[in-house]
Amino acid sequence: MIKSQNHTSGISITMFTTLVAIYFSVVINVPFYKDLQSIFSSLEEVKTGFVISIPLFLFFSLNIVFSLFSWPKLTKPFFIVLVLLSSIVCYAEYNYGVMFDVDMITNIVETDTGEARAYLSFYALIWVLAIGVTPAIFMMRCTIQPAGKMWLPLLRDKLISITVSLIALAIIFVFYYQDYASVGRNNSYLRKLIIPTQYVYSISGYVKERFFSAPIPYVKLGDDAKQSELAIDQSLDKPSVFIFVVGETARTQNYQANGYDRETNPYTALKNVISFNDVSSCGTATAISVPCMFSNLSHHTFDRDIADHQDNLLDILKRAGIDVLWKENDGGDKGVAKNVRYIEIDRHRKDEFCNGSTCYDMALVEGMNKDIDEMKGNRVIFLHLIGSHGPTYFQRYPKDMAYFQPDCARSDIENCEKENIINSYDNTIRYTDYVLSNVIETLKEKNDQYNTAMMYVSDHGESLGENGVYLHGLPYRFAPDYQKKVPLMVWLSDGFKQAKSINASCLREKAMETGHYSHDNIFHSLLGVMDIETRVYQPDNDIFSSCRMQ
Incomplete structure (x- = not known):
């Protein structure tokens, strides 16, 4: 030059x-x-x-x-x-x-x-x-x-x-x-x-x-938070266990449960899971979406600095007496779990789930029985998956789970055939489905002791070469729906439905609606379904509220 x-x-x-x-x-x-x-x-x-x-x-x-x-x-x-x-x-x-x-x-x-x-x-x-x-x-x-x-x-x-x-x-x-x-x-x-x-x-x-911004004073939210008397009484006999799974980079367009024409959800299809067809993420990157979904701020009002300086969903659950645990396999919780018990999967170990540099998400399910039993009262466990994190999609699933072939076994995915990239990505979705089915099976084994439930939602989606765009992180107003539309799945045990008076048929009908659901619903839905009484709770933003028989 x-x-x-x-x-x-x-x-x-x-x-x-x-x-x-x-x-x-x-x-x-x-x-x-x-x-x-x-x-x-x-x-x-x-x-x-x-x-x-x-x-x-x-x-x-x-x-x-x-x-x-x-x-x-x-x-x-x-x-x-x-x-x-x-x-x-x-x-x-x-x-x-x-x-x-x-x-x-x-x-x-x-x-x-x-x-x-x-x-x-x-x-x-x-x-x-x-x-x-x-x-x-x-x-x-x-x-x-x-x-x-x-x-x-x-x-x-x-x-x-x-x-x-x-x-x-x-x-x-x-x-x-x-x-x-x-x-x-x-x-x-x-x-x-x-x-x-x-x-x-x-x-x-x-x-x-x-x-260089002016210091933001910390704001305590939900200082009035408490569990309902019914929830406390139920916890003495049969506590509730809610597993909230935070997905990574999964887009709804590749979910068989939402109309995709490939078998990417064969495992949860057998578990009576309710899949919400049209859910929007708060952001197009983990650093925004994860703090946002657990904040009481909406997509339109979210500011990371403000969210970092106020209580989030986990803090309010803990204040209300819910036992909270965060298990991490995606490199960090983005600050949302700083005040609760935290377990990070050791990616440096070498065994059936880890290769010394990364771990498959089944490592999060390992020991979950013990995690549940060591907690007290009503409890919520957050599992943060590595999910479909690219560009090394091929590292997110074991070789014996590489169902769609040929896949793209390299990090410079732009040099792979588009079909191979999609095969690799769909394998990650299918493997996540396998992990979720194992979470459900673990919860089913606990049904005699606990009222159990699971919710899964991804933080954002992914572009797979459409219009020359790969990965994620585009500014929200420019990003395609591939990066903004995410899967949301709910599984409820019979005991949980009875304890919370949830009409599953009603919820399944609600899940088919379009244009109503987003990460904005997470904060209020978990407060609602765990029966937390607080003035920051908004029942209109609770996906379960209208389907609970009062």
């Missing part, structure tokens, strides 16, 4: 900045051009001059921005780091359709090392070496003219460069403003693909929110 100079004078900072701007506008922003090409192919007519002007628009814009950061002693280290980070962002955007907004930065920061390793591949390494490390080496070897005491010439050159760029942008706008306005209005997500401005802006936003 930038050639090392043989003479001692080197190139000027202004020239260095110009060359970097050219590289970013032509090479690093290839994901932006990829989406533009898709947009243009759907239009009846596109002006050739407008198309040619786009890389020029990017160059002149980036040249102005980069000029503000190119100063003696700062230029090289700043742009070396920038190009290395940008090469990673470029890879993720181009191959997976990822957009780096503040929520995505939050998700990245809260991703543990085990999850991060799943994204590593030889293909990714070659990509970053080619467009990140190689130009970074050229930058290091490049000789830049020392400014010395000649600040006026440097400022003059910068002013000229910025002025020329501004004039060029003005000319482009004179000729093609309507075209830019039309494409921009109809495809506002495009600005989120521009590298490096979007991800740098998002990182700064994350840092500001996390470290």
Whole structure:
């Protein structure tokens, strides 16, 4: 990209900045051009001059921005780091359709090392070496003219460069403003693909929110929470045990129980499970959806900072005297279980469920009999699955559970055939179904001692290459339904239905309704079904409420 100079004078900072701007506008922003090409192919007519002007628009814009950061002693280290980070962002955007907004930065920061390793591949390494490390080496070897005491010439050159760029942008706008306005209005997500401005802006936003925002006072919710007298009386004779399973990356479109034409739910199909057909997630990434579903905030009002500084569902259940346990197999609870008993599966162990780096979700079911018996009174156990977490779908199920073949046994799924990717993903859904059936069987074995029930809901969905998009985490308003529609299943023992006066036929009818259910219902449904009396409970948001015979 930038050639090392043989003479001692080197190139000027202004020239260095110009060359970097050219590289970013032509090479690093290839994901932006990829989406533009898709947009243009759907239009009846596109002006050739407008198309040619786009890389020029990017160059002149980036040249102005980069000029503000190119100063003696700062230029090289700043742009070396920038190009290395940008090469990673470029890879993720181009191959997976990822957009780096503040929520995505939050998700990245809260991703543990085990999850991060799943994204590593030889293909990714070659990509970053080619467009990140190689130009970074050229930058290091490049000789830049020392400014010395000649600040006026440097400022003059910068002013000229910025002025020329501004004039060029003005000319482009004179000729093609309507075209830019039309494409921009109809495809506002495009600005989120521009590298490096979007991800740098998002990182700064994350840092500001996390470290420089005014302290938020902690708010105690449900301080009046208590179990109903009936629930307490029942716990003395036959306590209730509710298993809440938090799924990972499961989308409802691939659930046989919701109309999918493949056998992805053969195990729970035999368990009289009630499946809700149309449920929306709160977010498109775990870092948002998990805190949101256990918060009393809705999808439209959710703010992670606020949620982190107030009581959530688990806190209120505990305050009401419910014995609460969280079991973790997905790298973290995102702060929701900080005040309750917590067990994390040791992924470093090596046995039938774990290989030293990751564990199958059956490891959560292991020892569940003991977990239940060691608790007291009415009890709720949360199981956080690794579920269908990609891109290494093939690591989420044992080889003898690879029902759909051929599958995609690699992390760079973009290099697999789409059918193979879907096979791998469907295998994860099928394996999760197997895990849920084992949870149900464990609860059935406890029916003489406890009134038992299970609810399962995924945190968000997943894209499997539709319109060139993979994985998840797109900004909610741009994300397809594949990332926002999630499965929700309920299983109730006869004892639980009787103790809670739940009409299962009514609930099954409710489950067929569309446009009514989302993660917003979780908080109030668990408070309701566990008979917690508190002013923060809203019966209208409780999926069981209208089907309980008073």
